[in-house]
Amino acid sequence: MSLYMFQAAVPVYTQFLTSLSNVLKKGAAHAEAKKIDPSVLIGGRIAPDMLPLSAQVQIATDHAKGSLARLAGVEAPKFEDTEKTFDELQARIQKTLDYVKTFKPAQIDGSEGKEIVLTFGTQKFPFNGQTYLIQFALPNFYFHTTTAYAILRHNGVEIGKRDFMGGV
């Protein structure tokens, strides 16, 4: 018995993109109930030089679709980073969930040793599939989903740890 790459990625993205969607729904409902301009929450930040909620959602979805595409050796769909409303952010999450669900175990399993090289500026970061998923893509995904949660929580939205965790 062993853990498979597909199992380490697809159920995680499904669980936490779904919970991110639910957290954002509570954010939208809070804005409506308290008569807060939704753009205040969507532009909310933990620090002035950190990215706003909209970007946290954009980057989290990018890590989910990008990592599966790289592991499978296919091209990920490009999403323009233009979302400015809760509805648009929900649509982006839904498109990502739909994309995540297209992957079959045979596309992802066995990618542990696959060479994956990321380029940031002029620097190259070589990974194998396993370290890329486990020590780069998933931590980044969690960083941005947690920060999205933190921005809404900081702004008074009544969400709790169970909302972050989703089903569990």
Place this chain on the structure above:
Amino acid sequence: MSLYMFQAAVPVYTQFLTSLSNVLKKGAAHAEAKKIDPSVLIGGRIAPDMLPLSAQVQIATDHAKGSLARLAGVEAPKFEDTEKTFDELQARIQKTLDYVKTFKPAQIDGSEGKEIVLTFGTQKFPFNGQTYLIQFALPNFYFHTTTAYAILRHNGVEIGKRDFMGGV
């Protein structure tokens, strides 16, 4: 070839406990440079009804040591949650890192199907080893390490994403 449970857990805890330690060092240095009482940062919160920095560190370390112990079927050391200074938080992270490093692959690999039941109040949550690690322990670990980072970032500590990610 397959991904092993040990590889999905131990290198992650090592990488992100080390980066958490470095992030806290920058927090301590910031407090000293700006003549801020360190307890202000250690008691910092993202929202008034969220846990402070000290608890984020305590819970992150608990998930690291607790998950490895459960998967291996051994008793995790208990740490009293009494840390009130940066030095005490560093000592807790170091004790956890030392404990993480005691595990051998043979203790963790093969635990995918192991029955693990968590109890919160009167509710029981049954997992197998794989879903417990991948969909419960690791997301919780990342939630608390990210929140610790966010609390310091929110309070003006000059840390960036690379500090969160550690080596990568």
